[in-house]
Amino acid sequence: MSGIQHFSFCRRQWALIHIEQQWEENLRTIEGDIFHEIAHDGLFAEKRGDLIISRGMKVFSYSLGFTGSCDIVELYKTPDGVEIFGRDGKYKPIPIEYKRGKPKENDADALQLCAQAMCLEEMMLCEIPEAFLFYGETRHRHKIILDNDLRQKVKAMSKEMHELYDRRYTPKVKPSKACKACSLTEICMPRLCKNISVKKYIEKNLMGVEE
Ligand code: SF4
Secondary structure, eight states: THHHHHHHHHHHHHHHTTTTTOOOOOHHHHHHHHHHHHHHOSSSEEEEEEEEEEEEEEEETTTEEEEEEEEEEEEEEEEEEEETTTTTSSSEEEEEEESOOOOOSSSHHHHHHHHHHHHHHHHHOOOOOOOEETTTTTTTTEEOOOOOOHHHHHEEEEHHHHHHHHHHHOOOOOOOOGGGOOOHHHHHHHTTTTSSOHHHHHHHTTSOOOO
């Protein structure tokens, strides 16, 4: 599910990571991992009065074909919520995704959050109209309205991701502004590798395998 943020950033970056299993650690990705470890640190579920805080909850959606986990799900006790196994009363879930940096101009983070909420809705048979992104740089929660446009985008992207994955197809390089901020520039080789996949490039140029 977290692949949706890579996918919205660059189809090729998503394919390099999720189809070709290429990955390169850099300062940003390592900092991001540490930040998520902190979000997942502590008890699996903690109760504070009428609030349950669940960390690292595993989620899935059959209709989207997604699995993943939520950094935090806050469950508020309310009469119009849903029942949770092993707990008294009814609860309303709200996912919160932690991000290391600051709010982005694109909607990659909102799409990931919306996908998490759609998984929770399917699992818990409830409606989640809004959720939150927490950014490490601003130390603030930003409310994200999970409207129909965002949901349709998640559905369309999930369909496209599955189609590409089934074909094991890595989209060709399309150099853009995004390349400057991409953690896979060295692997992607946007200037060298315009017409073949990285796998084929390595096989041909480094391993001497001819097609
Ligand atoms: S370097 Fe550019 S084209 Fe290549 S994966 Fe990154 S963003 Fe996409």
